[in-house]
Amino acid sequence: MAHSAQPASDGLFENLRLELRRGCLVLAVMAALRTEQYGYTLRKVLAEHGMAIDEGTLYPLLRRLESQGLLTSQWREEDKRNKRFYRLSPEGKLILKQLLEEWRGIDASLKDILP
Amino acid sequence: MDLLDRYVHAVRFWLPRGQQDDITAELAEDLRSQIEEQEAKLGRKLTELEVASLLKGRGRPVFVAGRYRPQQYLIGPTLFPIYRFVLFIVALCYLLPWMLVWVSLEIFDPFYHSHVLTAMGQAWGSFWITTIVAVGIVTIVFAIIERIDYEKKFMENWDPRKLPPVRDPNRIPRFNSVFELAANGVFAVWWLNWMSSLTLLDRGGVRIVLAPAWHPYYWAMLAVALANIALAAVNLAHRYWTWRRGILRLILEIAGAIPICWLFKANILAQIVLPNLSAARATGLVNSINLNMARSFPYAVACCAIVIVLSNTFRLIRLRTKRTGIMQGAAV
Numbered sequence: 130m131a132h133s134a135q136p137a138s139d140g141l142f143e144n145l146r147l148e149l150r151r152g153c154l155v156l157a158v159m160a161a162l163r164t165e166q167y168g169y170t171l172r173k174v175l176a177e178h179g180m181a182i183d184e185g186t187l188y189p190l191l192r193r194l195e196s197q198g199l200l201t202s203q204w205r206e207e208d209k210r211n212k213r214f215y216r217l218s219p220e221g222k223l224i225l226k227q228l229l230e231e232w233r234g235i236d237a238s239l240k241d242i243l244p
Numbered sequence: 245m246d247l248l249d250r251y252v253h254a255v256r257f258w259l260p261r262g263q264q265d266d267i268t269a270e271l272a273e274d275l276r277s278q279i280e281e282q283e284a285k286l287g288r289k290l291t292e293l294e295v296a297s298l299l300k301g302r303g304r305p306v307f308v309a310g311r312y313r314p315q316q317y318l319i320g321p322t323l324f325p326i327y328r329f330v331l332f333i334v335a336l337c338y339l340l341p342w343m344l345v346w347v348s349l350e351i352f353d354p355f356y357h358s359h360v361l362t363a364m365g366q367a368w369g370s371f372w373i374t375t376i377v378a379v380g381i382v383t384i385v386f387a388i389i390e391r392i393d394y395e396k397k398f399m400e401n402w403d404p405r406k407l408p409p410v411r412d413p414n415r416i417p418r419f420n421s422v423f424e425l426a427a428n429g430v431f432a433v434w435w436l437n438w439m440s441s442l443t444l445l446d447r448g449g450v451r452i453v454l455a456p457a458w459h460p461y462y463w464a465m466l467a468v469a470l471a472n473i474a475l476a477a478v479n480l481a482h483r484y485w486t487w488r489r490g491i492l493r494l495i496l497e498i499a500g501a502i503p504i505c506w507l508f509k510a511n512i513l514a515q516i517v518l519p520n521l522s523a524a525r526a527t528g529l530v531n532s533i534n535l536n537m538a539r540s541f542p543y544a545v546a547c548c549a550i551v552i553v554l555s556n557t558f559r560l561i562r563l564r565t566k567r568t569g570i571m572q573g574a575a576v
Contacts, residue, residue, distance in 0.1 A: 168270060169277035184274055185303060188267070189311045204269075213270050 165216040258309030424476035451517035494556040501549030508541040
């Protein structure tokens with residue numbers, strides 16, 4: 130893997146890796162929220178699928194997606210504690226479908242370009 | 245949970261007003277979930293040190309809260325390169341000359357010689373005030389431009405045909421050489437015809453006479469003018485600077501500046517005769533003119549000379565380091 134090639138390039142690789150993942154995280158969060166979840170469990174689900182995201186990124190992202198009308202949220206009591214549950218809105222489902230098509234297109238293009 | 249409450253409260257302080265309750269409730273819930281999960285794993289309550297470590301991992305409250313705010317900046321990424329360029333121009337055209345004037349005063353003015361520490365203190369203080377005011381004004385102007393939504397107009401209203409031409413800094417424009425030839429030629433003719441005698445004017449009862457110290461200055465300036473004519477003629481034929489011609493230009497600039505500085509300090513005016521002016525008052529006038537010339541003009545000339553010499557030195561460095569450097573004008 131290029132990651133372990135040279136220590137000097139580790140910082141650069143890390144920046145590029147984060148940049149690459151940033152766009153994918155939106156897709157991953159939206160896809161995971163086809164099922165209703167609250168923040169903490171969403172983070173765990175994403176981590177289990179290899180898309181770990183820190184809470185400082187996740188919660189502002191959830192707010193942004195909600196303000197854009199792609200998510201809906203609801204405060205509800207569970208295990209005697211108030212938790213905020215998120216799920217994909219109808220508009221979010223539509224956008225997710227379009228984004229997944231775009232993603233598959235990018236994936237196919239990359240497979241063509243890469244040996 | 246005291247630490248957790250304190251942390252959440254600190255985050256709350258930096259959050260947007262309308263969202264404070266909502267965000268802190270969610271943050272507190274997320275932290276409690278994480279703490280509970282760790283406690284379940286360990287089979288005991290977390291110690292205060294462990295909770296502190298967990299909170300530290302989340303980051304400083306101001307940083308955590310900042311991620312909930314939209315990105316804010318005084319001068320955005322589009323305008324920032326122009327802002328930096330304008331600051332550079334301000335430093336070059338305002339602060340640098342200011343420093344050069346001060347250095348000249350240090351060198352030439354007797355007051356500055358005798359009160360070095362006071363003068364340095366005053367100069368240091370006013371330099372920072374000047375710098376802060378200059379940078380502050382530029383920053384405020386750019387911040388205003390940023391906020392009046394100028395960016396959209398700026399990005400759309402431009403024409404590729406109006407971009408400045410690509411230029412080679414080592415190439416000598418034909419116009420410059422022709423202008424130098426003409427200007428130095430006119431100067432030399434005027435100098436030979438009008439400035440060769442110590443009596444500059446003797447007409448209608450008005451008489452202006454220079455001191456004998458004028459003669460060496462006269463010949464020095466004539467020699468510089470003739471050398472400049474020769475250099476301009478060569479430059480017209482060979483339109484790229486070479487190392488030798490660059491040095492010659494530098495020498496001529498220095499050779500022109502030194503006699504001028506010296507002249508103003510040499511009490512060059514010997515006599516003025518005006519109708520209805522007594523001899524005593526005429527002498528007083530001569531002394532006053534000589535004194536004022538000696539006080540102020542050499543500094544102005546020295547400042548101009550320093551700027552010109554620096555520009556010539558930069559050209560020599562460019563030639564020496566073989567930076568052919570085809571440069572693009574500052575186009576925005």
